[in-house]
Amino acid sequence: MRTALITGANRGIGLAIAAGLHRLAGIKVLVGSRRHAEGEKAAKALGENAVPVQLDLSESENLSRQVNSIVDKHGAVDILVNNAGVLESGNLLDIGRDKLNHSLQVNFLGPLELIRQLVPGMNTRGYGRIVNVSSGWVPSPRDCPVPLLTPSVRLR
Ligand SMILES: NC(=O)c1ccc[n+]([C@@H]2O[C@H](COP(=O)([O-])OP(=O)(O)OC[C@H]3O[C@@H](n4cnc5c(N)ncnc54)[C@H](OP(=O)(O)O)[C@@H]3O)[C@@H](O)[C@H]2O)c1
Secondary structure (H helix, E strand, O other): OEEEEEOOOOOHHHHHHHHHHHHOOOEEEEEEEOOHHHHHHHHHHHOOOEEEEEOOOOOHHHHHHHHHHHHHHHOOOOEEEEOOOOOOOOOOOOOOHHHHHHHHHHHHHHHHHHHHHHHHHHHHHOOOEEEEOOOOOOOOOOOOOHHHHOOHHHHO
């Protein structure tokens, strides 16, 4: 049985991806959510072979510990779907550093950290799939929102 980890899977597109993977036979779905109760609810709705796992991408300091604990508890991850994201709006010239750092952490550095942690195991086992869900929204340079700076899809 393959194991898939989907970040931000408690709602929205992440939940839809989790449901889609869950429908496929032979895939255990790890429903990532930053608030465990939300993940529990979503996993319960999906049913057997859907397991809630807590994963907060904004916690840069202990992100690797969170991932290690998921792997220790649920086994190796074969499929990683980097779906979680935040959309901070604002003008690039004056958006606050906190918002910018948060966006970079959740949309880019967090997903990159997950890839860096999980790819070596995928290589060793000879199987791995990574999907990066991203966004781009560029109405004009003046109004350019933060997601343009943090396109996780550019990892590939
Ligand atoms: N919806 C669109 O039209 C659209 C278009 C293009 C691309 N996308 C991309 O698709 C992805 C999902 O979008 P969506 O519309 O489903 O978004 P959404 O409904 O806002 O859901 C975002 C998910 O990310 C989670 N999340 C936010 N911050 C997190 C953090 N620090 N750690 C872990 N999880 C966190 C949220 O958790 P909480 O429930 O706890 O907040 C939620 O589960 C995003 O990457 C987005 O950029 C969406």
